Amino acid sequence: MVKSSGSITAGKDSKTGSARDALWPNYSPPQDLVITHGLGSELFTAAGDAYLDFLSGIAVTSFGHAHPHLVAALNEQSGKVWHLSNVFRIPAAERLAGRLSEHSFADRVFFANSGTEAVEAGIKAIRGYQLASGNADRHRIIGFSDSFHGRTLAALAAAGNESHMRGFIPMDYGFDQVEWENLPQLKQAIGANTAGIILEPVQGEGGIRPISAEFMQQVKGLCEEHGLVLMMDEVQCGVGRSGKLFAHQHYGITPDVMALAKGLGGGFPVGACLTTEAIGETMVVGTHGSTFGGNPLAMAVGNAVMDLLLEPGQLDEVTAKSDYLMDHLQKLVAQFPKLIVSIHGLGLMIGIKCVVPCGDMLNKLRSKKLLVGKSGANMIRLLPPLNISYEHLDQALQIIEEALLEFQDA
Numbered sequence: 001m002v003k004s005s006g007s008i009t010a011g012k013d014s015k016t017g018s019a020r021d022a023l024w025p026n027y028s029p030p031q032d033l034v035i036t037h038g039l040g041s042e043l044f045t046a047a048g049d050a051y052l053d054f055l056s057g058i059a060v061t062s063f064g065h066a067h068p069h070l071v072a073a074l075n076e077q078s079g080k081v082w083h084l085s086n087v088f089r090i091p092a093a094e095r096l097a098g099r100l101s102e103h104s105f106a107d108r109v110f111f112a113n114s115g116t117e118a119v120e121a122g123i124k125a126i127r128g129y130q131l132a133s134g135n136a137d138r139h140r141i142i143g144f145s146d147s148f149h150g151r152t153l154a155a156l157a158a159a160g161n162e163s164h165m166r167g168f169i170p171m172d173y174g175f176d177q178v179e180w181e182n183l184p185q186l187k188q189a190i191g192a193n194t195a196g197i198i199l200e201p202v203q204g205e206g207g208i209r210p211i212s213a214e215f216m217q218q219v220k221g222l223c224e225e226h227g228l229v230l231m232m233d234e235v236q237c238g239v240g241r242s243g244k245l246f247a248h249q250h251y252g253i254t255p256d257v258m259a260l261a262k263g264l265g266g267g268f269p270v271g272a273c274l275t276t277e278a279i280g281e282t283m284v285v286g287t288h289g290s291t292f293g294g295n296p297l298a299m300a301v302g303n304a305v306m307d308l309l310l311e312p313g314q315l316d317e318v319t320a321k322s323d324y325l326m327d328h329l330q331k332l333v334a335q336f337p338k339l340i341v342s343i344h345g346l347g348l349m350i351g352i353k354c355v356v357p358c359g360d361m362l363n364k365l366r367s368k369k370l371l372v373g374k375s376g377a378n379m380i381r382l383l384p385p386l387n388i389s390y391e392h393l394d395q396a397l398q399i400i401e402e403a404l405l406e407f408q409d410a
Contacts, residue, residue, distance in 0.1 A: 030366070038065025041385050041392045043371065051366075052396055054384045055373045059204075059236045059349065062263035063308055064385040070266050073304035074297065083295050092299035099306050100274060103245055105254040108280025111294035112271035115235030115261035116150025119198075121273035122257045123154055124288055125280070126196040126229045127174075132282040135227075138195040140174045142186065146206030146376060147177075149198065149233050149259075158198055161205075180206070181215045190222065196229030196257075197222075201247035201346075202237035207377035208344045208351025216251040223256075229279065231257040235271075239263035240309045240386050242347035243319035250346065263386075268301040308387075318386050321393060322347045325382070328397050336404045344379070348386060351379040352400075356407055364406065370399040 035043045035051075041064050043051045056062065063070065077092075084090060097109035110125075112118050123141060130138040141158060148164075149155040153173065156165050160177035176194075178185040180203070197219060203209040223230040232238075232255040237247040241263055244250055248258075256279055261271035271293070275283075292298075308314065322345075329343045329352060344351040354361050358378045365372050365380075373381035384396070 033366070040064040040066075041388050049369065051369045051371050052392060052399070053371050054382050054396055055371045056383045056385055057267060058262070058373060059241055059383045060262045060265070061267045062240060062305065062386050063266055064387060065267070067266065067308070067387075069308060070268075070301055070304050073300045074268070077297050077300035080296070082297050083292070085291055086289065086294060090294055090296055090299060092296055092303055093294040096299050096302045096306065099303070099310075100260075100272065103310070104258070104274055105256075105276065106258065106274035106280075107277035108275045108283075110273045110275075110280075110283065110288065110290075111298070112261075112273065112290050113269045113292050113298070114150075114271045115233075115259060116152050116155050116271075117290065117293070118235065118259035118261050118271035118273045119149045119155050119158070119233055120152060121288055122198070122231050122233075122259050122275075123158065125257055125273065125275055125283055126231060128282045128287060129229060129279040130195045135195070137193055140176055140191075140193045141195055141231075142176050142178060142189050142197045144180045144199055144203075145177055146180055146203055146209070147198075147200055147233075148203070148205035149200075150235075180209070181212060183215065183218055186219070186222065190226055190228070194226065194228060196231055198231040198233060200233045200237065201251070202242065202349055203376075204236040204349070204381075205376055207353075207379050208349060208375050208381060210247075210344070210346045211251075213251055216248075216253055220253040229257060230255045231259070233259050235259055235261045237346065237349055239305070240315055240318060240347075241349050241383075243315055243322055244347075245309065245315065247346060264305060265298060265301055266305040268298055270298045270302045314386070318347055321388065321390070322350070324390065325350060325384075325393055325397070328393075329400075332397075332401060332404060335401075336408060339404050339407050345382075348382075348384055348388075350382040351375055352382070354378050354380060361403065361407075364403045365399060368399045368403060370396055 036046050037044050041053055043053050100109050110121050127139050143158045147159040149158045157171045157173040157175045165171050176189050178189050201211055232248050238260050256276050258274045264270045333340050339355050340352050342353045358374050358380050361380055375381040
């Protein structure tokens, strides 16, 4: 946070600046990069430059840009009805909920517009279930260090990241944090007031860290032992990104609540909170809602994304491309041990742990027309489209190697 420049009603001395000056200054996009359109795994600027997109809008554009099936679904629905609100039935929402239920542990689905909203719905559902079960004192939820669950107050409190919470405290919304994969701490944190546990199967902002199979099983066992609700935040790692439809399916366990978003809409704002029947049935009329959640446009695109995800062999392709990319990245680690030290991740959610500042690496790659992201622990984050071609994988690997050679020779 920065210190305020004046009183609450103070305005700018002048309003003659650029249009960008009218935006909150809470983002820092590159000044020199304005995207006009995209196609597949590439983005294009007004100057005609083509960039290879290995960020996918932070794991959102799962099938690249302007995918014909998604464009057709959006165009068809846009000529019918855009918005109704949930005082009316929305058949496309019922269809998408049914498909998510059919292919997951869930019996009930609530649609929102973002991952944070889906997480908030899950938090309410956990507390609502415990209250409806006669456990009024059970309201605290345990999260893990280096997690990220969103930017609203409760989502920030659930993650407990001090750098994100600074400036918005106090923030005791009934959350406790323990160290990632610290079983003794977790056992000690569980008490009479504990309602549930929330975790990311693969931490995104925390350094592209998949949870170990052993710890996941231990968390599930503790939830069963103590009657706790287990919630998975799969906003970033879910919806095919891991090589399975949902990342927790790699671990042989089922949660009770799951938050989805990002890739579920393929670029259109869609969020979803999935629950078991026992939890979902407690969220009766008046307990929760969303004006825009489940709108016809979003549901048309969400169903189109599911069409692509459920095509035979699609998830196997994600796994094959992940293996290919990780294998070649590991060879770069061996080639440049003083510049990069390890490769992390699951599926097409991959982190390169750098020795050089990852911001410098990101800028170097961008100068070579490869767009990537950053993550915690000095990590470069690779999130290519799930349908990326091997040609584009090879192109990205070549660019990364060229960048490392330049750092080595500097």
